[in-house]
Structures are given as C-alpha cells and as structure tokens.
Amino acid sequence: GExxxxxxxxxxxxxxxxxxxxxxxxxxxxxxxxxxQEPGAGLQLLTYIFSNMDMKQDQRLxxxxxxxxxxLSLRIADTQTGDSAIYFCAENSGYxxxxxxxxxxxxxxx
Amino acid sequence: EPEVTQTxxxxxTQMGQEVILRCVxxxxxxxxxxxxxxxxQKVEFLVSFYNNEISEKSEIFxxxxxxxxxxxxxxTLKIRSTxxxxxxxxxxxxxxxxxxxxxxxxxxxxxxxxxx
Numbered sequence: 001g002e003x004x005x006x007x008x009x010x011x012x013x014x015x016x017x018x019x020x021x022x023x024x025x026x027x028x029x030x031x032x033x034x035x036x037q038e039p040g041a042g043l044q045l046l047t048y049i050f051s052n053m054d055m056k057q058d059q060r061l062x063x064x065x066x067x068x069x070x071x072l073s074l075r076i077a078d079t080q081t082g083d084s085a086i087y088f089c090a091e092n093s094g095y096x097x098x099x100x101x102x103x104x105x106x107x108x109x110x
Numbered sequence: 111e112p113e114v115t116q117t118x119x120x121x122x123t124q125m126g127q128e129v130i131l132r133c134v135x136x137x138x139x140x141x142x143x144x145x146x147x148x149x150x151q152k153v154e155f156l157v158s159f160y161n162n163e164i165s166e167k168s169e170i171f172x173x174x175x176x177x178x179x180x181x182x183x184x185x186t187l188k189i190r191s192t193x194x195x196x197x198x199x200x201x202x203x204x205x206x207x208x209x210x211x212x213x214x215x216x217x218x219x220x221x222x223x224x225x226x
Contacts, residue, residue: 004152023150042114042201042218043153043203043217045214045216080225097168098215100154102150
C-alpha cells in the first residue's frame with residue numbers, strides 16, 4: 001500500500017534554514033502536501049505541490065519535488081521560534097484520501 | 111475565521127463501552143473526514159463522507175465504527191465497543207472539494223480517546 005516516511009525530529013537555531021524531508025511510494029500521487037500542527041491545534045495546510053512541478057516557492061517556504069526518487073522536501077528560510085511545530089508530509093492516494101507520514105517535530109532554539 | 115470544532119477534547123472510557131466523538135465542520139463544506147493518530151504512529155485515514163453517505167473508508171473502519179450527520183451541522187464518529195487499540199487522537203476534517211484535488215482539508219484540534 002501507499003507509504004509516506006519522514007524523519008521524526010529536527011533541531012535548528014533561529015535564523016537558520018530548516019529542511020524537512022519526506023519520501024513516498026505512490027507514483028500516481030497527484031498532489032503532495034505539507035501540513036503543520038502547532039501544540040494543541042489541528043493540522044493546518046501549509047503548502048502543496050502538483051506532481052508535474054519540481055519546485056514551488058511561497059514566501060519563506062520552498063517545496064522541492066523529485067518525482068523520480070519520490071522525494072519531497074520543505075525548506076523554511078530564516079526559521080523563527082514560531083515555526084516550532086510538527087510538520088506532516090502527505091500525498092493523495094485515493095479520491096478523497098490523504099496518506100500522512102508520522103510527522104517531523106521541528107524545534108527552533110533562540 | 112471559520113474552524114472545525116471537536117468535542118470532547120479528551121475522553122476516557124472502559125473497554126467495551128460505546129463512544130461518540132462529535133465534530134462541527136465548517137458550514138459551507140461538503141466533504142467530511144475522520145482520521146486518527148495512535149501515539150507515535152502516522153495519521154491514518156478512517157473514512158470520508160459526502161452527500162450523506164460514506165464515499166471512502168479504510169481497512170481500519172470496520173463494523174465497530176460508524177459515522178452520521180444527524181442534523182446537518184454535526185458529524186459524529188461512533189465506536190460501538192471500544193478496544194484498547196482504539197486509543198488514539200481522532201481528527202475530524204472538512205473540505206469544500208475532495209482533498210485529492212487541492213480541496214484543502216481543515217482539521218479540528220482532535221479528540222483524544224483513552225481506552226482502559
């Protein structure tokens with residue numbers, strides 16, 4: 001079945017760039033997503049990329065997609081303490097289904 | 111800003127008891143979902159619901175689970191006879207369009223279910 005894997009933890013200093021990586025198995029994925037979960041809150045869509053794109057930039061966020069290697073990454077430039085959260089990679093694997101990874105906890109220290 | 115709300119935020123129950131988790135989706139959304147996350151594991155899809163019927167469900171969503179939209183605003187998940195392995199955070203979500211076509215899913219804060 002479909003699977004999404006991501007590293008569990010990343011620690012960076014404020015002002016540095018953060019890169020969160022994700023691999024997926026479903027080659028028929030149409031869209032790939034990054035969701036963010038802050039403490040005590042639900043998952044919030046951060047950004048997404050269509051599978052025929054290889055890069056998408058949105059302010060401090062850059063998403064890179066390597067479809068051949070089924071690798072997705074999220075780069076956060078100038079990481080702030082407010083970026084500390086859990087980041088979930090997800091891909092659509094059905095008509096209305098998203099398959100999520102376990103989430104990467106990003107800890108930003110001052 | 112409209113949001114998805116879930117109640118209760120935390121429920122503790124005895125094994126074998128019935129549990130109902132409630133969700134109020136965003137009012138103009140048409141698609142509703144339940145996901146769950148067992149501690150330390152992935153967020154897993156349970157079921158999607160559209161036009162008053164289940165549109166898709168996973169292997170997890172067996173006969174012990176049911177969903178209902180009883181009054182046009184609430185969307186409920188019922189677990190008939192809870193098992194220890196049902197302990198998880200249950201997330202409700204809603205969207206204007208299907209999630210697979212950039213219909214953004216809006217998630218609630220989750221209901222933590224603990225089965226003893």
